[in-house]
Amino acid sequence: MRLDGKVALITGAGSGIGAASARYMANIGAAVTLAGIPAQGVEEVAAEIAAGGSRTLAVPTDVTVESDVRAAVERTVEVFGRLDVIVANAGIQRHNTDVNLFEMDEEEWERTQDVNLRGVFRTCKHGLAQMIRQGGGGSVVIVSSITALNGRTPNVSYMTAKSALLGLNRHIAVHYAKHGIRSNAVCPGALERTPDWDDHPDPDGRRETMESAIPLGRLGTPEDIAPWIAFLASDDAGYATGGHYVVDGGMTIA
Numbered sequence: 001m002r003l004d005g006k007v008a009l010i011t012g013a014g015s016g017i018g019a020a021s022a023r024y025m026a027n028i029g030a031a032v033t034l035a036g037i038p039a040q041g042v043e044e045v046a047a048e049i050a051a052g053g054s055r056t057l058a059v060p061t062d063v064t065v066e067s068d069v070r071a072a073v074e075r076t077v078e079v080f081g082r083l084d085v086i087v088a089n090a091g092i093q094r095h096n097t098d099v100n101l102f103e104m105d106e107e108e109w110e111r112t113q114d115v116n117l118r119g120v121f122r123t124c125k126h127g128l129a130q131m132i133r134q135g136g137g138g139s140v141v142i143v144s145s146i147t148a149l150n151g152r153t154p155n156v157s158y159m160t161a162k163s164a165l166l167g168l169n170r171h172i173a174v175h176y177a178k179h180g181i182r183s184n185a186v187c188p189g190a191l192e193r194t195p196d197w198d199d200h201p202d203p204d205g206r207r208e209t210m211e212s213a214i215p216l217g218r219l220g221t222p223e224d225i226a227p228w229i230a231f232l233a234s235d236d237a238g239y240a241t242g243g244h245y246v247v248d249g250g251m252t253i254a
Contacts, residue, residue: 011063014038017222027054034057073130085139088120117165120165135179220247
C-alpha cells in the first residue's frame with residue numbers, strides 16, 4: 001500500500017487520529033496538509049513529519065469557519081499543486097455537557113454539531129470542489145464513530161452528528177462516483193484518549209468499563225485507526241465506496 005504522488009488534507013491533524021494518520025500517510029509517500037487548531041499542534045506534528053523527509057504543510061484551520069476551510073484547500077493546492085485525498089476527521093466530544101437531551105439548551109447542542117457535522121460538510125464541500133475542478137478523481141475518508149451504530153454514549157449531540165456522517169458518506173459515494181471520487185467512513189471504537197479527554201467526568205471508570213466490554217481486552221489508539229484511513233485513501237481500495245468500516249476491538253459485536 002502506497003500513496004506516492006498523492007496529496008492529502010487532514011483536519012483535526014494536531015493530535016489523535018488526525019496526527020497519526022498524517023504521520024502514517026506521509027510515511028507511505030503522501031504529501032500531507034495538516035489542518036486544525038490550535039496552531040501549535042498542527043505546526044509541531046508537521047515539523048516532525050518534515051524532519052523525516054516528507055512533504056508537509058501546516059495550516060491552522062477552524063472547521064467551524066468556512067473561510068478557514070476554503071483557505072486550507074487553496075493553500076494545499078498552491079503548495080502541492082492538487083488535492084487527491086480528504087480526511088474529514090476534526091471533532092469534539094463534550095463529555096460533561098453534551099448530556100440529558102430533555103434539558104439541553106440549543107447552544108450546547110449546536111456547539112458539537114458545528115464541528116462534528118457542519119465542519120465535515122465544509123471540509124467535503126471545498127475538497128470536492130477542488131477535486132472536480134482538477135479532474136482525475138479522488139478519495140474522501142470521513143471519521144465517524146461506533147456511537148453512530150449504537151445508543152450507548154450519553155453524549156447525544158456527538159452521537160447524532162456521527163450518525164449523520166454515515167448518510168453524508170453514502171451521498172458523496174453515490175453522487176460523485178461519476179467524477180471518479182470515492183467516499184468511505186471509518187468508525188473507531190473506544191480509544192485511550194477521546195477528544196476533550198480532560199473534560200471527562202470519570203476517565204478511570206470509563207477505561208475500566210470500556211476494557212471489560214472489548215473482546216480484544218484493550219482500548220484502541222490513534223495508531224490502530226490510521227492504517228485504515230490510509231488504506232481507504234489508497235488505490236488499493238479503488239473498488240470500495242460508500243462503506244463504513246468498524247475498528248473497535250470487537251466492542252460492537254460483543
